[in-house]
Amino acid sequence: MIPRHRRALGVLMALLPAPALLAQIPVITRGPYLQNATPDAITIRWRTDIASSSRIAFGAAPELLLDELTSAMPTTEHELRLTGLTAETMYFYAVGTMTELLAGGDALHQFVTSPPPGQDRPVRLWVIGDSGRTTQAAFDVHTSYMAFAGARRTDVWLMLGDNAYNIGTDAEYQAAVFDKHTDLLPQTPLWPTYGNHDGFSADSATQTGPYYDIFTLPTEGEAGGMPSGTEAYYSFDFANIHFICLDSEDTSRAANGAMMTWLAADVADTTADWVIAFWHHPPYSKGSHDSDNIFDSTGRMFDMREIALPILEDAGVDLVLTGHSHSYERSFLLDSHYGASDTLLPSMILDGGDGWVGGDGAYAKATAGPTPHEGAVHVVAGASGNLSAGTLDHPVMQVSFLIMGSLVIDVDGNKLWGLYLDNQGQVQDRFMLVKGGIRPGDIDQSAHVNVSDLLDLLAAWGQCDACAEDIDRSGDVGVSDLLILLAQWG
Amino acid sequence: MTAGPASAHDPSFHIAELTARLERQPERADLYWRRGEQYRALQRWDEAADDFHAAVRLDADFADAALALARTNLDRGRPDEAVLDVEAILARRPDAASVWLIYAQALEGADFSAQAASAYGDYLERAAAPGPEVYLQRARLLAEAGGDNPAEALRCLEDGIERLGGPVALTLEAIAIEDRMGRFDDAVRRIDGILVTANRKEPWLARKAALLAEAGRCTEAVATYRAALEQISALPQRLRRAASTDALRLEIERALAALVTARSDEPAARAAATGGSS
Numbered sequence: 001m002i003p004r005h006r007r008a009l010g011v012l013m014a015l016l017p018a019p020a021l022l023a024q025i026p027v028i029t030r031g032p033y034l035q036n037a038t039p040d041a042i043t044i045r046w047r048t049d050i051a052s053s054s055r056i057a058f059g060a061a062p063e064l065l066l067d068e069l070t071s072a073m074p075t076t077e078h079e080l081r082l083t084g085l086t087a088e089t090m091y092f093y094a095v096g097t098m099t100e101l102l103a104g105g106d107a108l109h110q111f112v113t114s115p116p117p118g119q120d121r122p123v124r125l126w127v128i129g130d131s132g133r134t135t136q137a138a139f140d141v142h143t144s145y146m147a148f149a150g151a152r153r154t155d156v157w158l159m160l161g162d163n164a165y166n167i168g169t170d171a172e173y174q175a176a177v178f179d180k181h182t183d184l185l186p187q188t189p190l191w192p193t194y195g196n197h198d199g200f201s202a203d204s205a206t207q208t209g210p211y212y213d214i215f216t217l218p219t220e221g222e223a224g225g226m227p228s229g230t231e232a233y234y235s236f237d238f239a240n241i242h243f244i245c246l247d248s249e250d251t252s253r254a255a256n257g258a259m260m261t262w263l264a265a266d267v268a269d270t271t272a273d274w275v276i277a278f279w280h281h282p283p284y285s286k287g288s289h290d291s292d293n294i295f296d297s298t299g300r301m302f303d304m305r306e307i308a309l310p311i312l313e314d315a316g317v318d319l320v321l322t323g324h325s326h327s328y329e330r331s332f333l334l335d336s337h338y339g340a341s342d343t344l345l346p347s348m349i350l351d352g353g354d355g356w357v358g359g360d361g362a363y364a365k366a367t368a369g370p371t372p373h374e375g376a377v378h379v380v381a382g383a384s385g386n387l388s389a390g391t392l393d394h395p396v397m398q399v400s401f402l403i404m405g406s407l408v409i410d411v412d413g414n415k416l417w418g419l420y421l422d423n424q425g426q427v428q429d430r431f432m433l434v435k436g437g438i439r440p441g442d443i444d445q446s447a448h449v450n451v452s453d454l455l456d457l458l459a460a461w462g463q464c465d466a467c468a469e470d471i472d473r474s475g476d477v478g479v480s481d482l483l484i485l486l487a488q489w490g
Numbered sequence: 491m492t493a494g495p496a497s498a499h500d501p502s503f504h505i506a507e508l509t510a511r512l513e514r515q516p517e518r519a520d521l522y523w524r525r526g527e528q529y530r531a532l533q534r535w536d537e538a539a540d541d542f543h544a545a546v547r548l549d550a551d552f553a554d555a556a557l558a559l560a561r562t563n564l565d566r567g568r569p570d571e572a573v574l575d576v577e578a579i580l581a582r583r584p585d586a587a588s589v590w591l592i593y594a595q596a597l598e599g600a601d602f603s604a605q606a607a608s609a610y611g612d613y614l615e616r617a618a619a620p621g622p623e624v625y626l627q628r629a630r631l632l633a634e635a636g637g638d639n640p641a642e643a644l645r646c647l648e649d650g651i652e653r654l655g656g657p658v659a660l661t662l663e664a665i666a667i668e669d670r671m672g673r674f675d676d677a678v679r680r681i682d683g684i685l686v687t688a689n690r691k692e693p694w695l696a697r698k699a700a701l702l703a704e705a706g707r708c709t710e711a712v713a714t715y716r717a718a719l720e721q722i723s724a725l726p727q728r729l730r731r732a733a734s735t736d737a738l739r740l741e742i743e744r745a746l747a748a749l750v751t752a753r754s755d756e757p758a759a760r761a762a763a764t765g766g767s768s
Contacts, residue, residue, distance in 0.1 A: 205591060205621055205624065206587065206588055206591065208588075208619065220656065221655075221656075227654075227655050227658055228657055228658075229655060229656070229659070229660065230623075230654070252623055257623060257626070257659075258660070259659075261662055261663075262658055268690065269688055269689050270689060271690065271729060273728075298533065368728040369726070369728030369729045371732040371734070372732065372734050436728065
């Protein structure tokens with residue numbers, strides 16, 4: 001709440017002719033939204049209908065916005081970067097002009113700065129792909145996730161390209177992103193990648209067009225990783241995860257090009273426990289796009305599979321997230337499959353189970369750190385906006401289906417849980433990755449599942465917000481967790 | 491839920507719609523251009539080119555259509571035609587950065603390397619936010635041309651490194667060129683710059699040691715290889731045990747052994763390699 005300013009406005013309105021006043025007070029038409037977050041800095045952007053100065057007031061509580069950052073330069077595209085922040089700290093904020101705060105100062109407008117790189121923290125990711133539709137079903141994808149998340153903060157939000165149909169115009173972005181995710185944009189930094197539909201109106205070589213105008217992304221390694229020199233591809237660290245975003249659409253995918261050269265240097269440099277890569281064109285898909293067809297998407301799926309994947313797997317990538325096909329397809333634990341689907345060998349499937357602790361068991365990687373060729377899970381999550389048919393029979397996929405939804409990922413220590421949440425709030429797929437030989441029931445990570453773990457579980461019985469004892473990530477510690485623990489006993 | 495019929499993001503859907511509109515409004519250059527873009531998305535190059543030609547015939551000042559025609563000719567392997575297309579646009583819009591970029595790409599495709607390098611330079615002068623790829627492309631064209639051009643290539647990379655905040659792809663290219671030119675000290679300085687912020691120092695130390703060895707600075711090379719091995723030893727176990735780390739360690743040990751053998755007549759190198767003081 002900003003009562004003092006509002007009272008002042010009321011007095012002003014009584015004194016000034018209405019048209020003159022209306023002409024001077026901007027209205028926020030976009031945002032605020034958060035970009036390029038690091039442990040000690042964050043960029044806040046918003047748009048106003050008329051040009052004005054910019055101000056962010058921020059502090060430890062909505063009524064204690066004691067610090068501020070301003071810019072006198074009149075603009076409708078407001079962008080200020082807060083620096084010198086404290087890691088893992090919640091800040092409330094309000095945005096406006098130098099004389100008037102226009103939004104914020106309430107529970108909605110707050111963020112938490114990133115943890116220091118390498119720190120082991122529970123992390124929640126939300127991943128949407130090809131989400132740029134404005135149908136009710138597309139809105140339901142957002143609504144169902146917000147209901148699922150409840151009070152659990154979303155730490156990292158990934159958008160897998162084709163973020164605004166049909167051609168990624170500013171107006172389409174307004175409708176498909178800014179008018180849809182109104183309750184998440186002020187709180188969770190958004191990290192996008194560039195899809196083919198974004199490419200109709202933008203250009204990666206010149207970094208021009210709506211996509212590049214709208215997003216502020218790291219270019220100099222300021223969020224972790226090596227400097228890329230471009231917003232088209234970048235990396236960032238969050239806690240013990242290194243994220244890599246590639247441009248599979250509009251940047252040269254040549255092995256000796258700038259992007260792949262950067263990728264090799266960047267991924268080899270990380271010391272994070274987890275490496276998650278994301279881009280638009282899937283290396284494996286039999287959805288509305290066929291990764292075996294070199295003419296489909298002008299060979300981009302081939303390039304990403306043949307050139308990007310070996311670099312990533314040489315450095316121990318754990319999870320590869322893509323879209324483009326408007327379906328959900330999720331692989332087994334896979335390694336070194338760089339050809340068409342008919343070249344898949346049994347040895348390339350490192351674990352052919354369902355990857356779930358309550359089923360065939362979690363996918364296990366022997367080493368805790370980034371280790372080459374211990375396998376990765378590939379998820380095509382391009383059904384957040386609409387559905388398009390395909391044969392859905394790629395042999396690397398453990399599950400493939402046509403259901404609209406989004407991917408929810410939790411990472412905690414050496415465990416990663418993924419679940420596909422449909423737009424009606426139902427979980428349609430689950431998988432789990434465990435690194436370093438720790439089994440799912442080994443809550444205290446003692447290398448044994450024993451009484452100590454059982455006592456931990458019983459002590460946490462009931463409601464639990466992404467705690468280690470909630471082994472199946474169902475939202476509470478209950479009988480199913482107990483059964484998993486007992487099954488792992490010893 | 492099941493998939494719907496041909497959707498609004500399907501180029502074929504738009505082609506049908508635009509064709510119907512063109513039957514009613516054949517004078518609309520913008521409709522030809524839009525339909526051409528849809529054909530282009532489907533890689534139906536000839537139909538795309540026909541539409542862009544039609545758009546330009548209807549509106550000779552329609553730069554977007556003319557540029558799309560050039561891009562299409564480039565995409566369908568006709569760079570010579572693309573060069574002519576772009577030269578016609580440049581005559582009207584000499585300051586448009588994006589046109590210079592297409593021009594450079596067309597010239598490169600047509601094997602006019604020197605002109606392409608020059609056109610890339612013209613683009614970089616005009617572009618507000620160029621990416622590293624163009625700097626890299628221009629530098630390679632210059633370096634391949636030989637003569638004094640490698641030095642010009644390095645200047646190009648320096649410009650990009652400074653302007654774009656030190657992208658590692660450009661730094662690595664500069665190191666490769668300096669290595670070829672025998673400018674080892676400069677290459678070593680660049681690696682020292684990377685080492686300041688690198689999380690994993692050992693591969694960069696190994697690279698630096700190799701350059702020092704090439705420069706004949708064997709004692710320093712040995713010491714740097716040893717520093718790389720120490721760095722590996724200091725890694726947390728989960729990183730030290732990784733196969734890639736093992737491979738690097740073996741590579742360093744082999745290089746170190748070869749260096750010591752080659753320089754066995756130099757007590758300083760031998761002492762450094764075996765852990766003694768030099």
